[in-house]
Amino acid sequence: MTFNVTVQPSGHQFSCDEDESVLAAALRAGVGLPYGCKNGACGSCRGKLLEGTMEHGPHQVKALSAADEERGFALFCCARPKSDVVIEVREVAGAGEFPIKKMPTRVAKLDRVADDVIVMSLQLPANERLQYKAGQYLEFLLKDGKRRSYSMANAPHLDEHLTLHIRHMPGGLFTDHVFNAMKEREILRIEGPLGTFFLREDSDKPIILLASGTGFAPIKAIIEHAAHQGSQRPMVLYWGGRRPKDLYMHALCEEWARTLPNFRYVPVISNAQPEDGWSGRDGFVHQAVMADIPDMAGYQVYACGAPVMVDAAKRDFVSACKLPDEEFYADAFTSEADLANPA
The missing domain is CATH 2.40.30.10 (Translation factors)
Incomplete structure (x- = not known):
């Protein structure tokens, strides 16, 4: 059986088979729903069910709790419709620009x-x-x-x-x-x-880039792209690791800080040892951002790395630093261990 999905506020519509997730059907139809892991772990595809009924497959409690589901929230990567449905989610412009x-x-x-x-x-x-x-x-x-x-x-x-x-x-x-x-x-x-983790180029807001470990990879691509486009938006990169050796392209970031206009780099180490000779910032990387930029009301944040870092950053930036919820963009690197512990 096939059901109709209507997306609000855009009004876009697409069909979804009963054994297909809403996200999979949207991707097939070229409708730009936000998403990350596609496995119910990161929460990027979360939205609201306004009308109709859905059934969720296995997923992480932190991405969608039972209480959240009772309040009408849904994870579209693992939700399958049981009737025609109306959903509310902010679509991502340009998400379907290139063929998969x-x-x-x-x-x-x-x-x-x-x-x-x-x-x-x-x-x-x-x-x-x-x-x-x-x-x-x-x-x-x-x-x-x-x-x-x-x-x-x-x-x-x-x-x-x-x-x-x-x-x-x-x-x-x-x-x-x-x-x-x-x-x-x-x-x-x-x-x-x-994925829908990429730079929103229709804004002129200053950008906070937040990475832990190899979460630096997509951040690196974003910085290179912005530089190539000649972007004039102020950008600051906070890259966190346990030991200095975890910042495996530290020299490249320092070069960007010297050569790119409007770009700053702040490395942060959480567990430096005496033999490291570290004299820079220490502690949790997202807390370093909060110490430097206590008011984020006028910023965009792009965060990538361990789910615990991404989750803490979103919670604290929104609740304590006035960051608009819709200006936090993230790609949490979920591992097989994360996916092996569903709700």
Whole structure:
């Protein structure tokens, strides 16, 4: 059976099969609902059910609690309609601008930039190009049917290769292979571009960029894109790690701070050891932002990294720093461990 979905306030409509998620149907119809992980973990696709009935599949409690569901909230990546429905969600302009493709890629280079981080460069087939917005991600299509998501770490105009920042998750099937067995020239299959984490260019508000660990990857692409576009918007990057070595492209960020107008860089370390010789900012990275910018009413925030950091930043920025809820854009890096603990 097929049901009709109406999106408010835009009035857009699309059909959705009863065994299909609302998000999957929207993507198929080219309707730009916000989303991130597509697995009920990050909460990016959350909205309200105004009319009709839905049934949710497994999902994280932090993304949608039972109380939230009773109040009419829904996660469209794992919600399936049981009738015609009317939903309320803020659509993302430009989300469906580029077609989602599946294609083979060849591993062109593996560059270990930290003990637990590899920069992987991917070569696309001849005469093929993956068009995407800086900040979006792709998925590797593994032979067992599973998928692994990684953000493109280079801006779209730098399209000789796609680059990804891969952090080793010990025991992780894919990253164990990347760090222990993968060779250059290996063939992988990808699908992309995916996600709605990208720069909103219809605003002139100053930008706070917030990253932890390899959450730096899509932030790096956004900075490169803004520089290429000649953006005059003030931008400040706060990049957090446990130890200084976790900021694996620290020198590049310092170079941007020297050469890009209106750009500042604030590295923050939470667990420096005496042998690190760290004399910079310490503590939690989102709290460093709050200390420097206590009033965020006129800002946009783009946050990427561990879910605990992203969740804390959104909560505290909105509640304590006057950041408008709709000006917080995020991509929480959910792992298989996160997805293995549904509600």
